[in-house]
Amino acid sequence: MDAITPRGEADRKRIFRKRAELLARETDQHEREEEQIDVVEFILSGEQYAIESAYVNAAHSMKDLTQLPCTPPFVLGVVNMRGKILSVIDLRVFFELPRRALSDLNMLIVLQNDTMKFAILADVIVGSRRIPRTSLLATLPTLTGIRAEYLLGITPERLVVLDGGKVLCDSRMVVHEEV
Amino acid sequence: MANKDDEFLKRLLVTFAVEAQEHVQGICSGLLRLEQNKDTAEARAELVETVFREAHSLKGAARAVNLIPVETLCQALETVFAALKKDELSLSVGVFDLLQEVLDYLGAVLLTAGAERTHKDKLQQRQLVSRLEGVLKGETQKEESSHRATGVAPPPVITDLPEVPVAEMTNVVPLLPETIRVATHRLISVLLQSEEMLGAKLSSAERLLHMRSTSAVMGSWRKEWTKLLPVVQQCRNSVNSVSPREHMSGTAEKQTTLGKLLDFLDWNSDFINSLETRFTAQLKTTEKDDRLLDGMVTSLLDDVKQVLMIPFSSLLEILPKIVRDLSRTYAKKIEVIITGEKIEIDRRILEEMKDPLVHLVRNCIDHGIESPDERSAKGKPPLGTITITVAPRDNMVELTVVDDGRGISLARVRSAVLKLGKLSEEMVTELSHQELLAQVFQSGITTSPILTEISGRGLGLAIVRQKVGKIGGTVNVVSSSDFGTTFRMLLPLTIATFRGILVRVGERQFVIPAMYVERALRLFPGEIRNVENRKTISLAGVPLSLASLAAVLELPAPLADKEISPQLQIVVLNSSEIRIAFQVDEVLGECEVLHKGLGPQLSRVRNVAGVTLLGNGHVAPILNVIDLLASAIKMSAVTTRPEGTVDTLSPAAEIRSILVAEDSITTRTLLKNILESAGYRVSTAVDGLDALTKLKCNRFDIVVSDVEMPRMNGFDLTARIRADKNLQDLPVILVTALASREDRERGIDVGADAYIVKGSFDQSNLLEVLHKLI
Helix, strand or coil: CCCCCCCCCCHHHHHHHHHHHHHHHHHHHHHHHHHHHEEEEEEEEEEEEEHHHHHHEEEECCCCCCCCCCCCCEEEEEEEEEEEEEEECCCCCCCCCCCCCCCCCCEEEECCCCCEEEEEEEEEEEEEEEEEHHCCCCCCCCCCCCHHHEEEECCCCEEEEEEEHHHCCCCCHHHECCC | CCCHHHHHHHHHHHHHHHHHHHHHHHHHHHHHHHHHHCCCCHHHHHHHHHHHHHHHHHHHHHHHHHCHHHHHHHHHHHHHHHHHHCCCCCCCCHHHHHHHHHHHHHHHHCCCCCCCCCCCHHHHHHHHHHHHHHHHHHHHHHHHHHHHCCCCCCCCCCHCCCCCHHHHHHHHHHHHHCCCCHHHHHHHHHHHHHHHHHHHHHHHHHHHHHHHHHHCCCCCCHHHHHHHHHHHHHHHHHHEEEEEEEECCHHHHHHHHHHHHHHHHHHHHHHHHHHHHHHHHHHHHHHHHHHHHCCCCCCCCHHHHHHEEEEHHHCCCCCCHHHHHHHCCCCEEEEEEEEECEEEHHHHHHHHHHHHHHHHHHHHHHHCCCCHHEEEEEECCEEEEEEEEEEEEEEEEEEEEEECCCCCCCCHHHHHHHHHCCCHHHHHHCHHHHHHHHHCCCCCCCCCCCCCCCCCCCCCCHHHHHHHHCCEEEEEEEEEECCCCEEEEEEEEECCCCEEEEEEEEEEEEEEEEEEEEEEEEEHHHHHEEEEEEEEEEEEEEEEEEEHHHHCCCCCCCCCCCCCCCCEEEEEEEEEEHHHEEEECCCEEEEECCCCCCCCEEEEEEEEEEEEECCCEEEEEEEEEHHHHHHHHHHHHHHHCCCCCCHHHHCCCCCCCEEECCCCCCHEEEEEEEHHHCCCCCEEEEEHHHHHHHHHHHHEEEEECCCCCCCHHHHHHHHHHCCCCCCCCCEEEEECCCCCCHHHHHHHHHHCCCCEEHHCCCHHHHHHHHHHCC
């Protein structure tokens, strides 16, 4: 290590600047490695899921669900959210999870992007947290079908992180049926 | 009559003044932009087009309110702009000055609209018109300078105009409406919040209901107490008349105790009486509050809706006058028939529709309807008809303008398209009739051989299409030679209200738009006849197909109600000549429907048009009647299964009845649906205590109960059933989320017959267990 020898003001400034640059660069690298994503974690049929907060518009307890006739099984119905009607989607149907009875304790997570908006059903909302993107594993061989398509990654503690963008953009989600 | 006309004209003028100022402003800013000369040739062409259209629209509006000076000036302006469009005229500073001067004059005239015009005004207007005409002849400079030289020309705007209008303005300003512009999204947000107030109103009503029933319970206490009073009196007498001998025998002590008890009963009665008085007072206050809240919320909602909604009539009422005036000018005999004008629509949409509608009607008069002589020659009645119809269609409103005139000449359209030069002759010949007809919406296409003061520039229909497209609607045209022309516009109905019939099917409620409901009636099952294996009823001698609404909506067939009413509830639905009778469980009444869309994810749902908020704050689906009719026809074509197949699950034997005790309404409804569709009769209870009460009043074959419930849980309920000598043999199934072994054992301990864990609980499991037990 260089010892600072009193070689005059100019030298000292140069050395400090160099160090400052070095430090700045290192921090930069550090942050890139530790890129975090914000997610909302929830339980669905006893399994742990999470979805990127960027797509989450709100969370509410589910009350006064109105079932609609002639809709596919993944459409639970609609709810009135402060005067706006919101459709509720049951991801369990896609994920082939057991469908337990619903109660007033169920939660709704409202997903939204520019063109689409709907709510998905959850048993419980655990909370929001940050997870480092690099910690996400690509997939598990056991995850197949639509669950693999919606997957952003899995954390080491087996939290399944869903890709909100893909869920929202999936045209299969849109119900458009003529008689 | 004259008075009424005056009144009407006055109202129109107010509306016109606001609109006209916008058009003038539009032309003004367009011209300023042009004068700056910073834009590309393309942008300039667009600007010219814009000012042209504004002038055209202003002309039309002025005509509607009979403002000849404005109309004349606009006609002159429009001619100048038309020349500009064709590049037949270049704009010099002098021309810009003149145009701005005209606009200023227009602005001043508009402010004083309806007032007497002075001679000076008239002179000025004539000069402006002749100068505009001069511009076209290339005389701008000369005219200008000659006017200046002679001093006849009005002094420059800045010095002259402030004098005349300011004085008049003070008189006239009250004519302008006190309007304020508010962003629509803010209004909508206010509307949504006001709708939420319904919730407050409803919960208040419900609380009142509970209080009344509590009050009724007090009554039954009073009844019991009154019955007991003689006994109490008897006891008191016996206490008072204790003989000395009895004192000796120790009964005295007993009597004193009894006396104390009697005293307490008296006190108790007084206490409850005072409690009742207090409660009644509170009930009265609550009633008052409820009435107040009800009134406030209702009027708030009405007012907020008023802000956003206006009936079509406010737009359509200007048409008869336009038609009358124009038909007089053209020496034609025309009547206007307007229907559906009461339908309310978002005011933004109506505002946008004004110009298109006026253009279309004008087209009908100028191009469509023939002169009385021509009509007579064709064997048509001399009186031509323009029919304007507003009707709901799916989620939209359909606005049709129909005339019975000569129709659009395809040959003329073809030659006009060719003249415009955008399509080659080859391409034009390849167009189908309908495609060729659609060309009339192109800017610059006109079938009129002559250019008149009101039409012939081929601009009107282009404006129609542009405006309709802007609000997300569509327009099409159907025309047949000598039979007339139909313009059909499909407009979105963002927030339209209409009346709806609320019906019940099973546990669910649906709203059917009232305009499709021909009638509702009750029938005895015997009145249903099978014709070719399809159920029909007879209505006023006409046979009608009968469909079950539950079946059409793919809901489980409800069985529970069959015994309650011996008659069947039928609603007859009707749309475009198709009539089908639908069987429902109950017609609950009529309600006002505020249509709400289902959101982007449910882009189109079969048989459901949208949802509406009900009076009780719940959301109910609005049925799409056109779909329903189509579904019913489709179903009857597919299934011809005879009546009664549904019941095969519970053959011949009596229908078993089940009591479901469950505190979650969702699970309760789910269970009820599952069990009912399996052919059981199902009653529900909200908790153990409720269930126990119901068990004591009615006979059930089995109880299905949740474990975790307020007041009395499933274990306690089971224990109480087992302890009751009348109920001890009743089978009990516990359905629960508690999956632990201890809980299961406890279930067995208290005497449950089956214990189903919700995790492993699916329909077949429960039904299998049920089948085993009963």
